[in-house]
Amino acid sequence: MTKIISNLDVTTLVVDNPIGKENPPLLSLNSTNYNNQALPTQHLLQSSDFEVNWEHKLTDKQLDTFVDDGWLIIDDVFERKALVALQAESGFIDYRDAQLTAGIRISDIRGDKIRWITKDFFAGFYYLHSINALATLFNQSLYAGIRHSEAHYACYPVGFGYLWHSDNPAGRNERVVSAVFYLNDEWSASDGGALEIVDKHGVHHNVMPVANRLVIFDSDLQHQVQIAHRQRYSIATWMRRDGLVPFIEDVI
Ligand SMILES: O=C(O)CCC(=O)C(=O)O
Numbered sequence: 001m002t003k004i005i006s007n008l009d010v011t012t013l014v015v016d017n018p019i020g021k022e023n024p025p026l027l028s029l030n031s032t033n034y035n036n037q038a039l040p041t042q043h044l045l046q047s048s049d050f051e052v053n054w055e056h057k058l059t060d061k062q063l064d065t066f067v068d069d070g071w072l073i074i075d076d077v078f079e080r081k082a083l084v085a086l087q088a089e090s091g092f093i094d095y096r097d098a099q100l101t102a103g104i105r106i107s108d109i110r111g112d113k114i115r116w117i118t119k120d121f122f123a124g125f126y127y128l129h130s131i132n133a134l135a136t137l138f139n140q141s142l143y144a145g146i147r148h149s150e151a152h153y154a155c156y157p158v159g160f161g162y163l164w165h166s167d168n169p170a171g172r173n174e175r176v177v178s179a180v181f182y183l184n185d186e187w188s189a190s191d192g193g194a195l196e197i198v199d200k201h202g203v204h205h206n207v208m209p210v211a212n213r214l215v216i217f218d219s220d221l222q223h224q225v226q227i228a229h230r231q232r233y234s235i236a237t238w239m240r241r242d243g244l245v246p247f248i249e250d251v252i
């Protein structure tokens with residue numbers, strides 16, 4: 001078994017009785033089937049609920065597209081129980097005002113509220129573990145040189161977006177691959193909040209932030225989040241080439 005270490009101890013939870021290892025979420029799911037996956041009414045969340053067969057999800061053609069165009073979309077990433085757990089966890093945490101790397105809050109550039117995922121999280125921790133498996137695939141098939149990953153929950157309030165930027169500030173290149181996972185049920189075009197991304201050929205694409213979708217792109221590509229007309233939830237994720245924090249630690 002492996003254990004991910006990413007962004008540990010950056011923040012601590014301040015909510016009462018936070019969801020965590022000592023207090024795992026008991027998901028109450030109604031009896032309706034989702035994609036024919038019958039679920040028990042209560043389910044204790046486990047790491048295996050977040051396992052994704054990335055080789056199966058990502059065809060060679062998609063990997064080629066990623067190399068050529070610099071971005072790709074994977075839909076229906078997780079099983080229902082993992083998605084619901086991430087949605088639940090994203091809704092309870094108290095978001096902090098997002099800061100740029102320099103630590104200066106610039107609310108007219110970005111309006112999201114964020115919370116870095118640490119070992120104190122539950123679903124988010126398993127999510128990062130799964131992302132590390134994806135990073136391993138990128139390393140094996142594309143020699144991406146990823147050494148650790150980091151992620152934060154983000155919530156864009158109504159009326160906010162995030163202006164054009166790349167995920168590597170000027171002169172930096174630690175972030176290799178960006179990945180954003182979306183948590184919003186029944187999102188429609190009129191809700192705004194599309195991720196607008198300029199691919200390696202200069203072509204603009206609008207990606208709707210619909211639940212269970214992971215958009216993956218070269219961290220150097222320019223992108224922006226258009227103004228959201230509904231509260232917009234996501235997990236922004238980066239796979240990095242630096243080894244400030246170990247990527248994976250063997251625990252057993
Ligand atoms: O939420 C998104 O679609 C993108 C967010 C983003 O660009 C960022 O956090 O750097």
Ligand SMILES: [Fe+2]
Nearest residue numbers: 165166167223
């Ligand atoms: Fe970004």
